[in-house]
Amino acid sequence: xxxxxxxxxxxTRHFWDGCKAGELRLQRCADCAESxxxxxxxxxxxxxxxxxxxxxxxxxxxxSYIINHRPRPDMxxxxxxxxVVELAEGPRMMTNIVGCPQTxxxxxxxxxxxxxxxxxxxxxxxxxxxxxx
Amino acid sequence: MRPKxxxxxxAAETTRLGRIPDMSAIGxxxxxxxxxxxxxxxxxxxxxxxxxxxxxxxxxxxxxxITPTWADSTSVGGCxxxxxxxxxxxxxxxxxxxxxxxxHGESGHSRIGARRGAPSPSSLQGQFEAPYGVTGPPTAFxxxxxxxxxxxxxxxxxxxxVSVIQREWAAKNPRASMKDPITVADVxxxxxxxxxxxxxxxxxxxxxxxxxxxxSAERARDFPRxxxxxxxxGESVETPWISQMxxxxxxxxxxxxxxxxxxxxxISHADVDHLMIYDAFAHLPLxxxxxxxxxxxxxxxxxxxxxxTAPGGKLPxxxxxxxxxxxxxxxxxxxxxxxxxxxxxxLAPAQVPGxxxxxxxxVGGMFAxxxxxxxxxxxx
Numbered sequence: 001x002x003x004x005x006x007x008x009x010x011x012t013r014h015f016w017d018g019c020k021a022g023e024l025r026l027q028r029c030a031d032c033a034e035s036x037x038x039x040x041x042x043x044x045x046x047x048x049x050x051x052x053x054x055x056x057x058x059x060x061x062x063x064s065y066i067i068n069h070r071p072r073p074d075m076x077x078x079x080x081x082x083x084v085v086e087l088a089e090g091p092r093m094m095t096n097i098v099g100c101p102q103t104x105x106x107x108x109x110x111x112x113x114x115x116x117x118x119x120x121x122x123x124x125x126x127x128x129x130x131x132x133x
Numbered sequence: 134m135r136p137k138x139x140x141x142x143x144a145a146e147t148t149r150l151g152r153i154p155d156m157s158a159i160g161x162x163x164x165x166x167x168x169x170x171x172x173x174x175x176x177x178x179x180x181x182x183x184x185x186x187x188x189x190x191x192x193x194x195x196x197x198x199i200t201p202t203w204a205d206s207t208s209v210g211g212c213x214x215x216x217x218x219x220x221x222x223x224x225x226x227x228x229x230x231x232x233x234x235x236x237h238g239e240s241g242h243s244r245i246g247a248r249r250g251a252p253s254p255s256s257l258q259g260q261f262e263a264p265y266g267v268t269g270p271p272t273a274f275x276x277x278x279x280x281x282x283x284x285x286x287x288x289x290x291x292x293x294x295v296s297v298i299q300r301e302w303a304a305k306n307p308r309a310s311m312k313d314p315i316t317v318a319d320v321x322x323x324x325x326x327x328x329x330x331x332x333x334x335x336x337x338x339x340x341x342x343x344x345x346x347x348x349s350a351e352r353a354r355d356f357p358r359x360x361x362x363x364x365x366x367g368e369s370v371e372t373p374w375i376s377q378m379x380x381x382x383x384x385x386x387x388x389x390x391x392x393x394x395x396x397x398x399x400i401s402h403a404d405v406d407h408l409m410i411y412d413a414f415a416h417l418p419l420x421x422x423x424x425x426x427x428x429x430x431x432x433x434x435x436x437x438x439x440x441x442t443a444p445g446g447k448l449p450x451x452x453x454x455x456x457x458x459x460x461x462x463x464x465x466x467x468x469x470x471x472x473x474x475x476x477x478x479x480l481a482p483a484q485v486p487g488x489x490x491x492x493x494x495x496v497g498g499m500f501a502x503x504x505x506x507x508x509x510x511x512x513x
Contacts, residue, residue: 003264004254004263004264004266005264006254006259006260006261006263006264007253007260008255009255012257037377038257038260038261038374063381064276064277064278064280065279066272066276066278066279066327066328066330067325067327068268068272068327069324069325069326069327069328070268070271070326072268075266080266082266082267082272082276082327084375092376092377093261094261094262094265094374094375094376095265096265104329109279109280109283110283123264
């Protein structure tokens with residue numbers, strides 16, 4: 001079964017183009033300096049339209065997760081984590097954790113992570129791996 | 134709203150609950166609606182306001198033969214019916230209509246005439262959550278729990294206690310789907326769904342429906358059953374994306390909705406005799422007890438384990454058995470409301486003796502929305 005993939009919109013195109021280029025791109029407000037996610041052409045804190053796209057560090061920590069024991073067919077047969085990570089810049093995003101066993105013992109909350117990109121043709125999905133893992 | 138200006142005069146669930154393969158979703162709406170109308174001695178022609186979620190109020194009105202002067206299609210998930218009660222109270226007070234029918238029906242298990250669609254891949258959920266393998270509530274609603282447990286130095290056993298104690302309530306309810314006693318060990322040994330959640334920490338998936346009839350408190354005295362007055366109401370919404378919940382340790386929507394309802398009702402927590410907190414998963418009563426102000430952050434698990442919410446405890450919670458053991462069709466809020474009304478009428482299978490005030494708190498989506506209704510059986 002084909003992997004469920006995003007269809008970028010004009011407001012999110014820069015994010016997915018960034019992933020394809022190996023960059024995690026966030027937006028921040030020029031007026032209040034708040035970084036935010038998911039992408040939109042205004043600041044969700046102060047409402048300003050003066051926002052810019054920038055390359056984020058790709059550093060994150062594991063904020064919370066579950067391990068799905070009944071995976072969706074496109075995700076394979078083995079149990080896998082569906083996680084939310086907190087980026088070093090502040091915003092959180094949903095993702096998968098790669099490069100380590102999908103077990104409670106290996107997936108420890110607050111462990112340091114870094115972004116990597118999974119190639120799915122037109123789309124590259126940002127996923128995270130343990131630092132030094 | 135102004136307290137006790139509006140009352141529930143009719144309330145009923147579908148004739149059957151559980152597995153109903155011979156009825157469609159809209160058929161369940163209608164069965165519940167006709168039962169609720171019979172409960173208050175009305176017919177569809179007496180109804181001039183219709184609210185529903187899951188189906189369109191247009192479809193429900195035409196199906197039942199109602200020509201309303203007011204309709205509400207608020208659809209924010211399982212707490213939609215709490216919001217319908219709140220909006221209906223405002224509409225009745227404003228004179229937009231006089232007698233409101235709120236319906237719910239869902240073929241959650243049998244999927245007869247059911248609606249469901251995957252999010253569009255260009256929606257924000259389709260772009261930023263679906264690609265990672267989310268399959269619905271069991272794999273998304275559950276994600277905040279590990280963070281909550283770590284923050285408060287709690288364990289998976291604390292989640293299991295929620296299921297164990299709610300099963301004690303279900304054992305008293307002949308209509309509950311699951312009535313056999315369970316232990317913490319049973320809950321932990323159940324099939325793993327989405328670690329740390331086993332099947333017994335997840336709600337049932339069943340078929341059923343329910344309906345309410347509301348009118349002004351002044352008129353309510355003329356109906357066959359004693360009125361159940363709406364004392365206070367609250368609602369809020371937070372985020373459709375679980376990953377963007379403001380903080381995984383609490384629900385902002387719960388806090389806003391609960392505080393509004395308590396302020397409107399003009400009551401304190403000590404006044405509350407009976408409590409319903411929508412429990413799609415075992416962590417929700419923990420969040421609810423804390424975010425509604427019954428417990429300090431991190432103290433709800435101990436409060437439950439010490440049997441404060443169990444039969445004989447000082448704050449009876451989810452006395453029908455809840456979504457974990459009574460029934461859960463998908464949008465459970467209607468069943469929580471039904472149990473609050475039964476308790477206020479003195480007709481619940483596990484009746485709380487002398488209960489005068491019931492708080493009924495619902496969640497919509499996955500921490501996406503909240504609605505809180507406070508009922509009283511004491512006349513204004």
